[in-house]
Amino acid sequence: MTKFNFLLTAVALASSVSVASAWDVLPSEAPAPADNPTTPAKVELGKMLYHDPRLSSTGTVSCSSCHNTMLGGEDNRPNSMGVNGQTGGRSAPTVWNSAFNTVQFWDGRAESLEAQAAGPVTNPIEMGMKSWDEVVARLNSIEGYQKAFADAFGGNAISKDTATKAIAAYERTLITPNSPYDKYTSGEQLAMTDQQVRGMNKVAELGCTGCHSGPAFNGPGLFQLFPVHSNGMYQARYHFNKDLGLAEVSKKAGDEHRFKVPTLRNIALTAPYFHNGAVKTLDEAVKIMAKLQLDKELSKEEIADIVAFLNALTGEFPEQTMPHLPATAGGTFN
């Protein structure tokens, strides 16, 4: 090893250490709240409910329709499509590793996976059920669910509370470990390419870690302003400012354009990008983030390095069996 190479290696290792302190290896298990410990029966029931289109008014849209567990945890669409072909204004966030979000939804309005799970089911443009009472009545009419809820929670247990707890318990198992980054950080120096290491160090140097830190690269869960710097060209092209973010819910001027920081894990699988899904490629997304959040212009090489690193955040997707959904006795969706 020449002295020059040795120095470079030492610098790279030092960067790697400082980067590792901003980020973390993805845990293999997600912590569960005290009132909803993860149990196999709950996870199995949650998997059924998550994949059951009968939780929608038309019987055609399940949680997995927009947060697809066979894909990167979402639908690769700018906006998802709910019942009767309706679309909203936001792009579905991935369900994979969502257990490591401190808050849920783009505007962070749900403080837990349980609270999040309750939302789309009765949203008129998503799953379109009139009320959770209607959902509970439908689930009660399906004999197999009576048994599955009893197994998970005890007898006569079908309610909004137990259904959302089961879905959240299942979602806590949706973890993608062993990405090249995780292997590299755990000591496998060959798990990432030189370009990916360069990209990693560039991300740290630029200060992306100010928001994208922790095991899921999604910060400590605080809301962040987006965009920080105004830019007429990007605004004209992508209309980022149209969505008020947290202020759409809180109605407070100070919350305008504040969003939950999304995870960077598996981001190579979840195009298109941003809250409104307006940007098709990761290259363009990286360029925009540097400009709008950090007021920095990146070179083509820097963008390529960072995108290479982001590809090193694609984890291993666990093998899952398909749930057998219990039969509808004579039920139909007119």
Add this chain to the structure above:
Amino acid sequence: MTKFNFLLTAVALASSVSVASAWDVLPSEAPAPADNPTTPAKVELGKMLYHDPRLSSTGTVSCSSCHNTMLGGEDNRPNSMGVNGQTGGRSAPTVWNSAFNTVQFWDGRAESLEAQAAGPVTNPIEMGMKSWDEVVARLNSIEGYQKAFADAFGGNAISKDTATKAIAAYERTLITPNSPYDKYTSGEQLAMTDQQVRGMNKVAELGCTGCHSGPAFNGPGLFQLFPVHSNGMYQARYHFNKDLGLAEVSKKAGDEHRFKVPTLRNIALTAPYFHNGAVKTLDEAVKIMAKLQLDKELSKEEIADIVAFLNALTGEFPEQTMPHLPATAGGTFN
């Protein structure tokens, strides 16, 4: 055993033998055509394609959306919902055991699973792709599919022909063996209840086996007239005559109201019933079939017995792993 009971048992056994000659135990494997032998790589690829919503114009409708492998092989809706919330006039037939249909679609217009698989993808109200060229171009843009097709068919293999062959190969594995009826017919006399045996014998006695014979209880694949006997009340209520069946395709007067005989296997899971999904319950469906096809009025007890028997045709659903669908590189669905 009293002499009277002995006689009854002997009669039941004799009936069972005659019934067994009209029907069959469901085979554990489906025969494949000479030009599409079933291979593990083809089945795995077919499972991916079958569950991939990116085979539709909006990226929201997969084969499994309407022929749901987690349910009884269809969607429990009167008519399925395709892209952008559109609906057609027919009820989705089950994919389970469809390998044992001689022809496919309600009007039997496809002579093989391969031919059937090509249809919905480019149907404007189903999956809405403009052409198979567009499908092939999209699949070619997904790196993981290039590999999966090469594994199944050799290099540069993505085409309408190979895609539909892979889907058909997967569908040939969707078999539900070991129903109570199969066990009973294989010698387990306790696998069916007395009521189910009564129902089975009644079905044979009525002559339902004239059309519903063979291992899948769907006849020899000949088209059958429905309804045979006209009935003003049922016509007013369920509009069975609106759909011309095979004549919609062939345009021949002699084909009017001729339909493929649907399987009776897993029929308890596939409400609502008939080609237009107009009838919600199996009780009503049995009553209507007796009246319209055989001009017979059934008593409540006879209907209950037959429905009990039809419930004995629910098989065991094999455990399946979820496919991992390869990532879309920057692809979106505007």
